Amino acid sequence: MEYNVKLDIFEGPMDLLVHLIRKNEMDIYDIPIAVITAQYLEYLDLMKELNINIAGNFLVMAATLIHIKSRMLLPRPPEEEEEDDPRLELTRPLIEYLQLKEAAEQLKLRPLLYRDVFTRDFLAKEMEGKEEGLIRVGLFELIDAVRKMLLEKKEEDFIPLPSPLIPIENKMDEILDRIKQLGRILLEDLLPGHFTRAEIIVAFLALLELVRLQKIVVYQEIEGGNILIYDFLPPATIS
Amino acid sequence: MNEIKSLLEALIFVSPTPIGLKKILEVVEDSFPKKDIESALSQLLKDYETPERGLYIQEVAEGFQFRTKPRFSEWIKRLKKISPARLSKAALETLAIIAYKQPATRGEVERLRGVEVDGIVRALLEKNLIRIVGRKEIPGRPILYGTTQRFLELFELKNLSSLPSLEEIKALSTDLSEDETE
Numbered sequence: 001m002e003y004n005v006k007l008d009i010f011e012g013p014m015d016l017l018v019h020l021i022r023k024n025e026m027d028i029y030d031i032p033i034a035v036i037t038a039q040y041l042e043y044l045d046l047m048k049e050l051n052i053n054i055a056g057n058f059l060v061m062a063a064t065l066i067h068i069k070s071r072m073l074l075p076r077p078p079e080e081e082e083e084d085d086p087r088l089e090l091t092r093p094l095i096e097y098l099q100l101k102e103a104a105e106q107l108k109l110r111p112l113l114y115r116d117v118f119t120r121d122f123l124a125k126e127m128e129g130k131e132e133g134l135i136r137v138g139l140f141e142l143i144d145a146v147r148k149m150l151l152e153k154k155e156e157d158f159i160p161l162p163s164p165l166i167p168i169e170n171k172m173d174e175i176l177d178r179i180k181q182l183g184r185i186l187l188e189d190l191l192p193g194h195f196t197r198a199e200i201i202v203a204f205l206a207l208l209e210l211v212r213l214q215k216i217v218v219y220q221e222i223e224g225g226n227i228l229i230y231d232f233l234p235p236a237t238i239s
Numbered sequence: 240m241n242e243i244k245s246l247l248e249a250l251i252f253v254s255p256t257p258i259g260l261k262k263i264l265e266v267v268e269d270s271f272p273k274k275d276i277e278s279a280l281s282q283l284l285k286d287y288e289t290p291e292r293g294l295y296i297q298e299v300a301e302g303f304q305f306r307t308k309p310r311f312s313e314w315i316k317r318l319k320k321i322s323p324a325r326l327s328k329a330a331l332e333t334l335a336i337i338a339y340k341q342p343a344t345r346g347e348v349e350r351l352r353g354v355e356v357d358g359i360v361r362a363l364l365e366k367n368l369i370r371i372v373g374r375k376e377i378p379g380r381p382i383l384y385g386t387t388q389r390f391l392e393l394f395e396l397k398n399l400s401s402l403p404s405l406e407e408i409k410a411l412s413t414d415l416s417e418d419e420t421e
């Protein structure tokens with residue numbers, strides 16, 4: 001049986017172009033279109049080989065590049081000025097994109113709430129009554145939380161004995177039972193005391209499966225905060 | 240005067256969201272002259288500028304709010320046991336585009352970034368950093384997005400016009416050449 005792992009990438013064709021222009025130290029106002037088109041297509045081939053899902057917009061960009069290249073080959077009337085440089089079709093959006101990328105970088109440098117500065121936590125108080133203002137947790141937040149638990153557990157905390165692995169189904173039942181009893185549980189509650197790396201992963205997979213089956217919902221009080229696990233009911237209705 | 244200052248301090252302290260001058264005046268104007276309230280407020284802000292205070296009062300999202308000084312962030316994180324709020328690069332870029340181009344449709348963001356942003360837009364909505372502000376009157380009437388008060392709070396912005404303008408951000412000189420100069 002062949003395992004066909006497809007990797008997704010989160011960067012788009014614009015990022016690839018920026019990468020190539022930077023790598024080649026090209027002048028953005030005078031992009032050697034033949035060179036960059038060749039390199040771009042080379043990357044696409046490589047990505048296919050690496051089994052990375054290539055979104056359609058990568059192909060659109062490839063078509064755009066080839067189109068510009070072909071227009072560059074056509075003789076242009078002498079009175080045409082730089083205004084009509086076919087490459088502007090590429091340069092303009094690139095410059096705008098770079099500006100906005102830089103704007104995003106600038107935002108990151110500001111005093112960021114919950115990273116650099118903090119306010120009084122009114123949310124925590126409110127949470128004891130109604131549970132509004134919670135943040136639905138996605139896959140990546142869950143992975144983050146589990147990663148943090150794995151990191152926090154120092155090596156000596158792991159019992160080196162081989163412990164029998166609990167099947168995921170059992171872990172799922174256990175989680176549901178505890179939520180039924182307690183209304184809500186913390187992610188950490190799933191793993192009291194000593195546990196192994198494998199147990200963390202089993203708990204994590206069980207959680208994911210329960211979320212997928214819509215048996216539970218997972219919330220955070222604040223970004224990066226404790227992970228709260230609820231029965232699949234809007235939390236506002238739990239009193 | 241000192242009494243007004245203390246009162247303002249108390250009001251800002253209990254307010255769950257940044258409290259604006261308008262709100263402050265609503266609450267206390269019949270007891271004190273507006274002029275005195277305004278000067279007491281600026282005096283209060285100055286008082287907190289001294290280094291021995293752990294807090295400062297920041298004008299953010301059109302209001303005033305107590306914040307802890309950045310140099311204490313590590314200890315506060317230990318107390319609250321949280322890891323820093325994180326926005327992925329893709330999310331931050333999408334947020335920046337919406338902030339600068341608002342009101343903007345998803346299609347407009349996608350055209351700029353060259354990637355689909357469906358999932359990111361949904362995540363930003365859930366985090367209350369962007370909101371739906373209407374629909375664009377073009378075929379398909381796509382949803383228009385803008386940023387929220389929460390966005391201003393997160394990035395310590397007084398209002399949207401305190402964002403540096405795109406002209407100020409010299410993308411090319413800083414961005415494309417940084418690899419060589421650094």
